[in-house]
Amino acid sequence: MTWVIGIDVGGSKIALGLVSPDDQILSRRRIDTDADEGVDVVTARISTQVDSLKRDLPPGETIAGVGVGAPGLLDPVSGDLYMLVNLPGISNTPFRAILQEKLRLPVRLDHDAKVAALGEFHFGAGRERDSMVYIVVGTGVGAAIIYQGNLIYGESNSAGESGHMTVDPNGRLCHCGSRGCLETYAGGPALAKQYALASGVTVSGAEVTRRAAAGDAAALLVLREAGRALGIAIASIAMTLNIELFVIGGGVASAGDLFLDPARESLKDYCFESVAAKIKVTASALGEDAALLGAAFLAR
Amino acid sequence: MTWVIGIDVGGSKIALGLVSPDDQILSRRRIDTDADEGVDVVTARISTQVDSLKRDLPPGETIAGVGVGAPGLLDPVSGDLYMLVNLPGISNTPFRAILQEKLRLPVRLDHDAKVAALGEFHFGAGRERDSMVYIVVGTGVGAAIIYQGNLIYGESNSAGESGHMTVDPNGRLCHCGSRGCLETYAGGPALAKQYALASGVTVSGAEVTRRAAAGDAAALLVLREAGRALGIAIASIAMTLNIELFVIGGGVASAGDLFLDPARESLKDYCFESVAAKIKVTASALGEDAALLGAAFLAR
Secondary structure: OOEEEEEEEOOOEEEEEEEOOOOOEEEEEEEEOOOOOOHHHHHHHHHHHHHHHHOOOOOOOOEEEEEEEEOOEEEOOOOEEEEOOOOHHHOOEOHHHHHHHHHOOOEEEEEHHHHHHHHHHHHOOOOOOOOEEEEEEOOOEEEEEEEOOEEOOOOOOOOOOHHHOEOOOOOOEOOOOOEOEOHHHHOHHHHHHHHHHHHOOOOOHHHHHHHHHOOOHHHHHHHHHHHHHHHHHHHHHHHHHOOOEEEEEOHHHHHOHHHHHHHHHHHHHOOOHHHHOOOEEEEOOOOOHHHHHHHHHHHO | OOEEEEEEEOOOEEEEEEEOOOOOEEEEEEEEOOOOOOHHHHHHHHHHHHHHHHOOOOOOOOEEEEEEEEOOEEEOOOOEEEEOOOOHHHOOEOHHHHHHHHHOOOEEEEEHHHHHHHHHHHHOOOOOOOOEEEEEEOOOEEEEEEEOOEEOOOOOOOOOOHHHOEOOOOOOEOOOOOEOEOHHHHOHHHHHHHHHHHHOOOOOHHHHHHHHHOOOHHHHHHHHHHHHHHHHHHHHHHHHHOOOEEEEEOOHHHHOHHHHHHHHHHHHHOOOHHHHOOOEEEEOOOOOHHHHHHHHHHHO
């Protein structure tokens, strides 16, 4: 087994971790990104931090490879990045090829939700399981399905857009142009908007989850509605695929049972009793480390 | 390659086909069943028809095996049948073992939707494809998902209950106890019920599809609503799995584009444009033969 580096590209920061042969994150770095940075600047900054991590290696050890998880549209086979929401300068670039050349190391790239799912599956809430659905509920809502040990990519690499499953055909308009998408109920901006409507106070989605934890009634109601929408989507996925473990990550999931209990409840309302009885809905065990460990797994 | 027999167990009849090494149905038999028949009577009647089919074999040829598709709850590994809606006497029996002993031939058993999906995938609308979702819309609504050539069974053998995906969380009550299931919009009894509400006339679901084909306005409206519900479910499956071929079988699908065009239309309303653009929704190419040919495939 070998030492690898896992990289988690986020909306406003990039996290890097040096991962040991026994899958421990032994050293970390963080880059705060600016939206106007281009691919050359960002990959150069990553390269600097990779060099810095290398100095934390035990004597005589080397890095065998680098794994990267990134949000947006990308092709895991070619390594091209088509669209990265908060880093437009990286969009439409052969990201993996450029990074690979700068690092002089093999690089593998995949969607952030799939990478985090790999982390949870191999080292977190999905250990000892055969199949798992990972749903990340943050600003956006995405999913990754692992069936019998393998990620499902779909025919055009766009599986996992479960944030745009319809949970109410007459529901809220979504930025995707559709109506009633899960994301319009459970995503961070949806929490912020519904909280503002309920309380007259405008705060971020993250603040809504904090206020719910502190007992704020309006925040609790908003989280409950979000959780119930998640439960409907889980029920529909479960009825179709009969996968029995759902691991929920992302910022909104940090609300824990305030968010997950309503999901478990509505899951029962919208699913065969015999199917629902076997389903476990649980929060991510690794939190933000899921992506780093999953990226490291990808690199091996 | 070898000669096999495919058997399609339905609600009120059992169809049998003698299938040649090049996957042609060369001879057929049909058994009309009574609801009060037990497993010994039904398997004895099947055995008689299998003997009859054997006499149609070319000289010197033998049957290598038998495949059976059946509706209801069953375990494809053990071959036990737990619940068969219109043949309660067969419920909770080791159906495959009993049939195998009577026939003195290897028997394989699987769900009717999965068996029909195998037929369409290998010999019908799914030939040359890698992945496919088959949805059967009849009295009940079920599905079978083939991903990269393999049927998805799920962790407890209950994948494919997509008839109970939620298409409207505030929608119609379903016999399963849930609300807004696809089946409450698209299944035959739903067509009959909605047509009775719209026209004051009580007819079967099959008659509603016939009347729609004849231009009956109320029947067309009912089929349109059914098709739109199907499109919502297809959109949600497509967003999660990114499978691009949906083959629709069963009695309601015999209405063809009167049912499928509204599905294609609402699919576009509830799905990313880029995803919807690649999706093909098509009627079963083999009709009732899908199950016979799929059962024969299973037997090989």
